[in-house]
Each structure stands twice: as C-alpha cells, then as structure tokens.
Amino acid sequence: MRRAVTIKDVAAEAGVSLQTVSRVINDGPNVRAEVKARVNAAIAKLGYTPSLAARRMGGSRSYLLLALNDRDRTIEGWTSGEGTDWVDQMLMGGMLECARRGYRMIFELVDTHSSHVEREVAGALAALNPDGVILTPPHSDNPLITDLLERRGLPFARIGSQTPGAGFAIAMDDAEAARVAARRLIDLGHRRIGFITGSDEYALSAARLDGYADALKAHGLFDPALVTPGDFSFQSGEAGMTALLALAQPPTAVVASNDQMALAALRVANGRGLSIPQDLSIISFDDTPIVRFSHPPLTAIRQPVAAMTAQAANLLMRAKAGETDLPMGRLVPFSLIERASTGPAPA
C-alpha cells in the first residue's frame, strides 16, 4: 500500500521546484512552455491528481460547491416513490458542469422550517468550506439563509428565484410559462380555464399565477372563482379540482402548478366520468418523468432544472475564480411539451 503521489514527487520527477508544479496545475503565469511540458509529462507519468483537501488547506479554494435542498420535501419525494426528478436533474446539470473544472458538488438537505436553519447551514459551511452554494426553492428566498451567505461573502445562486438581491438568480420565466400555457388553451377555444396554485412558500407560485391571470385578462376571461389554492401535494390537487368542478360554470381546461396536482386533477376528472382531453384539458408544470406515463400523458411546461443548475454552478465557479462582470440573473428557456391531455374546447 504505497504512499499516494504528491506534488513533491512530480517536482522531483520533472526536476523543478514544487512551486512550479503548482503553477502548472493552476494554469498560472510565469512558466516557460518547455518547463510546463516537462511538468505535464511528469504528471501524466506518475498519474498525479492534486488532493482537494490539501488545496483547500493551502489556498483559498475548496473546489467544492454545496447544493442545498429542502429536507422534508426531498425525503417525502424519495419515500413516496413518486420520483424526485428534481434531484436527478440537479445532479446531472451540476455535477457534470462541476467536473469540467475539477469541482465536486455536494448535495445536502436542510430543514427550512426549523428554527436552527442558520446553525445547520453554518455547520455545513464550516465543515466543507464550499466555494459557492446553490440554493433551491424554497431556500432560494429564505432570508435566514441568503443573509447568512451574504454576510460571509460567499458566492451563491438562487435557483427558481427572480427576486433581485445578493446572489445569482437563476430561473425560468415562470410567469411567461404560465402565460404560454394559458394562451395555448385559449387558442384551443377554451373560455373557462381553471388554475391550481402552488404553495405560498414558493415565490414562483405567485409568478405562475400572475402569468395565467395576465393571459386570461388579455382576453377578458379572468374570473377569480377559477383560481383555487394548492400546495403542490396530490391531495391539494384533488381538493382543488373538486372545487373547480363544483362551480356553477366549471372550467373546460385546467393549469396545475405542478405535476402531482395535475395528476390529481386527472384522477378526479376521471372519477367524475370526464374524458381527457375531450371534456377537460390539463396542462401541468415541471414535466417530471411520471407525467409521461399517465393516461393520457400530460401536456406540460418543462422546467429546465439541469440547465439552471449547470448555469448556477458555472457562475459560482467563475465568480470564485475572480471573474467579474458576471450577470446577476439568468432566465433559462422553458418549453411547452404537448402531449395528449390537451385538445379543443368541448362544443
């Protein structure tokens, strides 16, 4: 069990000082091409890879990005077995982007509701010393967390948040997405279009509602009775759909603020003997894998989670590398995936 190869071994092999090797690794200036080549050859020959821990100790970077997700909601998704595509997409976007620069992304769960969020987060920061933090809803808009990060001067990204303020705000245009969804239904001839909102804890819930309301108002179709509150859970979707169907003039189409609630709406509608999309059209938000397997498969707004996370990671790494003039916010394009849950309004 031989000792690991260190920067020293490389320096000896290349016949240069330890410091020169460090310069080559870090793409630093002041190394002659010839020396650089020799060092790189030694690195390749010995199969050297710098130790993250040592780099963190010596220098000012840890090559670690910390991604924080809501504990309850994430664990609930995992145990319910309903699939948490969110985490997968974050890993894909974040991990792959990190790998391009020798970074790693560490995934951690934090309890938003807890009174000691700050302590939890501070603990993770102290243990890991990340170069940047990626916040996801609802953490993205939690001042307890964002203020802490700001005070520490630690770069961070707020995914799914469009609020101005410290940290990079990376989001899709939720309002525009809801507008697009509603407009599509209007184009299909629908005049009574219901909306099931997301949880108040998420800023994007309001944005989605606004976009929907906008689109309807533009055509004189808005009616507050068509808006029913949800909290992203299946149960709240059932309740919402039930309430909408109980209206004197029930909707012929519904936009649900996430997939679970859309699936719930589908279930309730089917239970009432309604055919989808003949009697009722449904558009959902997020487009996690499960909506492809419902009957019929749901038309949905695809939330670009992987792309948002990749953007976040990219900006954080560049910020840490000293790059300046980085955009403080980014809107990542979404798309409307038309499947079989939408059709012309009934005659």
Added chain:
Amino acid sequence: MRRAVTIKDVAAEAGVSLQTVSRVINDGPNVRAEVKARVNAAIAKLGYTPSLAARRMGGSRSYLLLALNDRDRTIEGWTSGEGTDWVDQMLMGGMLECARRGYRMIFELVDTHSSHVEREVAGALAALNPDGVILTPPHSDNPLITDLLERRGLPFARIGSQTPGAGFAIAMDDAEAARVAARRLIDLGHRRIGFITGSDEYALSAARLDGYADALKAHGLFDPALVTPGDFSFQSGEAGMTALLALAQPPTAVVASNDQMALAALRVANGRGLSIPQDLSIISFDDTPIVRFSHPPLTAIRQPVAAMTAQAANLLMRAKAGETDLPMGRLVPFSLIERASTGPAPA
C-alpha cells in the same frame, strides 16, 4: 467577513489545549467529564464545526465516502426522462446514513467500458481520499476496479453483488426474488411462464434467471424456449416479448428482469390486443416509480436500493473506525409488491 472559528478558538474559550478539544470531538479517551463539558459548552457557544479538509490533512480519515455509478447508464436515465430512481434511493440511503456519523457521500460517474477506468477511479481517489468506496452494478463486479481498491487497502462495498471476494457484498437475494415471482405465477395457475433476462454484464442477471428456472423446474414447467435475452433496455424488452408471443405455445405470464423491459412487454402485449392481466400476467424487477403509473400498474419485486446503500455506508464507516468482525456480506430483504398486472391464468 470574520475568520472561521477553529479548534484553537475553542481551546482558548474553554481554557484547555488544542489537543483536548480534538479528543472531545473525536470521543477520545482520557478527558475528565468536567473538562469535556466545558469544551462542549465552548463548542456550542462558538458554533464550532471541524473542517473536513483539515481533519483529512492531519488525520487518517477524510469523512468522505465515494459512490461510483456507471456513467452511460446513469446519464441515459437522466436524459431520457424515464426516471432513475436508483440514484435517488442511493442518495437517500447513503447520505442519511453518512450524516449520522458526520460523513458525506460524494457521487461520481465512471465509464465501465472505458480503457482508462482505472485512471478515472484512481484520479477520484487521489482527489478525494475517501474513507470508503461504494460500487454499484456493473462496477461491483469489475475486477479492474475491485482489484485497484483491494491493492490500496481501501474499504469498499459491492452493491448488488453476491460474489465472494474483497469488499463488502451487499445485495438482495436476486435468485430468491425471481423464485418468489415465478412461484406466485405458478400459484395463480400459470403453466407457461416466460422470462426476459437482464444484461450479461450484470452478475445479478444470471441470479435472477437461476431463481426463475429453479421455480419452474420444481414444477416440471421449465422450457428453455421461454427464456429470451434482454439487456435492460426498453427495446430489448419489446424484442423479447415479441419473440415470446411468437412461440407455438406462448406464455400466459412473463417475468421481466427490470421495469423498462416489463413496460415494453406490456406495450407489446397491448399492441397485440392482449388484456393485462386477463390474457397475460407480468411481474417486473426493481419497482421504480414509473411502474406505478402504467396501465395497469405493475406487480413488481422491489429492490431495496436505499437500504443496501445505507448498509454499505454503515459498514464502510465502521470498518474505517477500526471495527472488526464485520460481516463481509449482507442480504437485504426484498418484497413482492402485488399490483394489477398479475392474475389467474386464462382458462
């Protein structure tokens, strides 16, 4: 942006030496209860959390576990949007277990087919210095990887592998699971039971086939024509089911070695006008979220990925902590989840 609080600060606050604080943190011996309490008070007061990087540098532990997954298959699952519950369940099981002991799990992708697997893995080991490595299929049985780990004397766990050898072998009893599935179908009166195998690259594929064959042979029902090769992909499932239905005496029930292939079998059967489960019963392996949303929902063997990963993490951490007499293998219980894709054999 104040300096982080270090072990020194705690030592000063508690009026003891730095080393005593270290002893308290590490639950070491030789600290009087009174001193220990004073140190803990100082830790709480200052909100101290030890730095992982520093612990790694000074000591012999990094408090990091490395989980290695197959690159192609994982990315394919992520991009196809068909849901890779595997990763989620690993995170849930591994991360939560790690957290109990102050560990972190780092998730990494490695290309099994690449000629430089060893270099890839060695690079990750050098960078991270993990205290243990969690291997998943097909890495679990890749000698290029297991030998490397063994040479380094690094504790590792092979998930889904029952092969004896170095490293902890954590698996479910794949043969028994297949036996249970086949027996259930036999109990339902089926006499012609097909089987779609998994990829040869996975040792568990053979185990599942063996269990199935066992059960059928015990009742004199085994017929090699009923076994058709698959590779875990949807396409191979379609091909396999098509082949089975083309038999002179087609099966009235099918066991597929994973969910994708079972879903493919369902699709093909529906295409032929067969009703599930009236004309054909289907049992799948793995029980990822999607099988709950097919029509009908599939009866499936649930693979306890979270539990296996938790076990793996637990054993690795204990091994690193110097615990001895740990079991070299562990069989984690599976279960047969009966849904609507199984029923009595047609008359």
Added chain:
DNA sequence: GTGAAAGCGCTAACAC
C-alpha cells in the same frame, strides 16, 4: 520565470 519559506486546521505520537 523560478525557488524558498510560512502556514492553513487539524490529528498522531509522544512526553509529562
């Protein structure tokens, strides 16, 4: 352009 020295925050080994 290159090298030498100091130090990051801890733990291991040993002294007291």
Added chain:
DNA sequence: GTGTTAGCGCTTTCAC
C-alpha cells in the same frame, strides 16, 4: 488525564 511537537499536501507571499 493533559499538553507539546511535528507534519499532512498544498497555495500564498515574497525573494531572487
């Protein structure tokens, strides 16, 4: 039981 010393593998700062 507790303190002291050395050193982990790097980067930073500064000298040449």
